Amino acid sequence: MRTLQEAISKMDNKGGAGASLRKHLAASGINEWEDISRQSLYDFRDEVCEAVAPSTARTVMAYAKALINRYQDGLNLPADWAKILSVKGAAPMKTYLNEEELEAFAKTEPRTLRQKWVQSVFLVCAYTGLRVSDAVRLTTENIVGGSLHFVAQKTRKPGAIPLKQGLDRRIAWIASHLDLAVTPAAYNNAVRQIARDAGIDTEVVVQKAGKELKGPKWMFLSSHSARISTATCLARRGVSTGDIGSLLQHSSTAMTERYIVRDHIQLSKEALAFFK
Secondary structure, eight states, rough: OOHHHHHHHHHSSSSSSSHHHHHHHHHHTTTGGOOHHHHHHHHHHHHHHSOOHHHHHHHHHHHHHHHHHHHHGOOOOOOTTHHHTTTTOOOOOOOOOOHHHHHHHHHHHOSSSSHHHHHHHHHHHHOOOOHHHTTTTOOOEETTTTEEEEETTOOOEEEEOOOOOTTTHHHHHHHTTGGOOOOOHHHHHHHHHHHHHTOOOOOOEEETTTTTEEEEGGGGOOOOHHHHHHHHHHHHHHHHOOHHHHHHHHHHHHHHHHTOOOOOOOOHHHHTTTOO
């Protein structure tokens, strides 16, 4: 049987679609058939749904399902793989850490040096809104006058973000330990382990493949949770969607809304009196 990469090349007779699929699969830790598992498929689906517009996400998923369907007889796949890759009528999973949980995450002692590297990268992303690909390229030279200056790889746009106290030390440590970098799948696993050790185990309800799933919050965290945490924490502090979108370098407020978890409505005292 062809390798996954060979199979993608074989189907990609129109050009372009294969490169996009490879990028999103790799970001989810899927480089060959044996990397496919229920968790990695969920990570792939969430990666795509957070990275592109819903219509594009459906196109990518349709391409992925057609590819897997062609070779499924020779694969060890979860029985519900096709449902996991369904995006019709289902919102992407959005799990975030609130400010107290971010503090707990930061104070937890990692089990290994690689976990320490992941912990620092995740916190840099959560407190700046940067993508992992941008966070790992930072050095102390990006810090100017108490702000973090950068050019985003994806958008090629420059940005400047206020620097949270103590983040400069994490940036310096990340830059001097790039040999500890891990695969996307290992990164997500490390984030979940650190969060579990931090006691971030409040039961949450999330949507995956159109289904409601319940479990401790740490179980549903991923690399995307950092930027979702940025957006949600700022929204709870009253920052406008437009300003949050500018920080995250989104092309529209609709995209920014997909990053904000609306599980808590802040009402005025007058409004709360209505419910008494």
